Amino acid sequence: MRKHWFVIFFLAYSLQTAAQNADTSIFKYPIQMDSVTVVAARGGWDVAGFIRRVQNDTTFYKAFRALHLVSFTATNDIKVYDKEGKVKASLYSHTRQSVQNRCRSMQVIDQKTTGDFYKRNGDYKYYTAELYAYLFFTKGTVCNENDIVAGMLDARGKGQLEKNKAELKQLIFNPGGKIRGVPFMGDKAAIFDPEVATHYDFKLLSEEYDGQDCYVFKAIPKKGEESNVVYNDLSTWFRKNDYSIVARDYSLSYNTMFYDFDVRMKVRTSQVGSRLLPTYIEYNGNWHVFTQKRENVRFIATFHY
Numbered sequence: 001m002r003k004h005w006f007v008i009f010f011l012a013y014s015l016q017t018a019a020q021n022a023d024t025s026i027f028k029y030p031i032q033m034d035s036v037t038v039v040a041a042r043g044g045w046d047v048a049g050f051i052r053r054v055q056n057d058t059t060f061y062k063a064f065r066a067l068h069l070v071s072f073t074a075t076n077d078i079k080v081y082d083k084e085g086k087v088k089a090s091l092y093s094h095t096r097q098s099v100q101n102r103c104r105s106m107q108v109i110d111q112k113t114t115g116d117f118y119k120r121n122g123d124y125k126y127y128t129a130e131l132y133a134y135l136f137f138t139k140g141t142v143c144n145e146n147d148i149v150a151g152m153l154d155a156r157g158k159g160q161l162e163k164n165k166a167e168l169k170q171l172i173f174n175p176g177g178k179i180r181g182v183p184f185m186g187d188k189a190a191i192f193d194p195e196v197a198t199h200y201d202f203k204l205l206s207e208e209y210d211g212q213d214c215y216v217f218k219a220i221p222k223k224g225e226e227s228n229v230v231y232n233d234l235s236t237w238f239r240k241n242d243y244s245i246v247a248r249d250y251s252l253s254y255n256t257m258f259y260d261f262d263v264r265m266k267v268r269t270s271q272v273g274s275r276l277l278p279t280y281i282e283y284n285g286n287w288h289v290f291t292q293k294r295e296n297v298r299f300i301a302t303f304h305y
Contacts, residue, residue, distance in 0.1 A: 029197045036206035037215070047204070053243055054217050054236065055192055058149045060245040061173040063269050063276040065147040067136075070277065071099045073109070073304045074136065080115070080126055081296040089115030091129065097138060104145070106138035128285060128297040136301060175234050175250060188254070189230045191219050199225040209247055210268075213240045230254050244276050245269065261287035272305045279303050 031051070033041065041047050073096045080089040093111035097104055116125050124130040175191075190196050203218040219234040226232065232251040239246050246269055253262040268280040281301040288294040 029194075029200075029202060032201065032203045034205045037204050040206070050204075050215065050238075050243075051217075053238075057243075057245060059243070059276060060248065060267075060269070062147050062149050063245075063278055064173070065145075065149060066275050066277055067097075067303070068104055068142070068145040069099060069102075069147055070097075070272070070275065070305060072097050072277075075302040076132075076136070076299070077301075078117075078129055078132060078297065078299040080117070080129070081298070085296075087114070089113070089117040089126065091117050095137065101143075102145070103141050103143040104138055105141045126295055126297065127292065128295050128299070132299055132301075175231070175236075175248075188228075189252075191229075191231060191234070196229075199229050200231075207237070209237045212246060214238055214246060215240060215243075244271075258290045259288060261285065263287065277303065277305060 031047070033047075037047075073094060076091065076093045076095060078091045079087050082088045091111065091113045094109040096107045096109055098107070117129065119125050124133060175189075187193055188196060191200055199222055200219045201222050203216075203220070205216040205218070207214055207216050209216075214237040217236050217238065219231060221229045221232060230252050232253060233249065234251075235249045236245055237247040238244070248265075248267045250263070250265040252264075254260065263283070263285040265284075266280070266282040267278065269276050270279045271277075279302065282299075284298045286294070286296040
């Protein structure tokens, strides 16, 4: 059955940003809805309230922070490609994280590398691999962590790796928000800001994902605006019964004289007991910074609990 599209206009209230502690603005933008969602809205479902949930969601970030609190096994598949698209270095491993008495440690079950994945001194040669290890591998024993999210998304440690980790957290867990610290991008990533929102089409659909009834929120550049935006696609599946994020797809790119990137990501989560936890992360990234060599890396991380 062919879907019929409806366009509604509603008021959406802006978020507080790092640069605006109390200043707010009200703006209008169109949302295309399928017939199922329109019926729900006519029945009293608060569409504007749902969009505010999209903007302010913390369940996704909480799911990743909870990785430090549970035991799991993971498959880590990282491939580095050359200019011709051939694999020049790789790592494939299985790891097991154990949590006891609020302390976590990790064991490498098996591992295989090819090419120049490591430097001679044992450090990672490629920055993407180093960042992956920083996010998902554990050295030694780490204790007394939690999954509290309040204030943690903006937390920044010392050093370049910590800075880049903070920027990555913003892109993954707060898509559509302003990204501090990335030069020459301005506020182009802030898709909910009125000036940026005009470049996008927004859609709200009702779909089933992995056997779960979901609302799907999509942000797609308008035709002819592709070169003026950062997100080429942003799609998020929210479970209807509690609005937890069960899946999110990203595609973003940008090009300046000093850096360029073209990144695509897929993230999936599952309910494990009382926790929402990541189960699958796929990353395809081709990026270059003026002071570093270009990296074209694909990784897949799979978690089993």
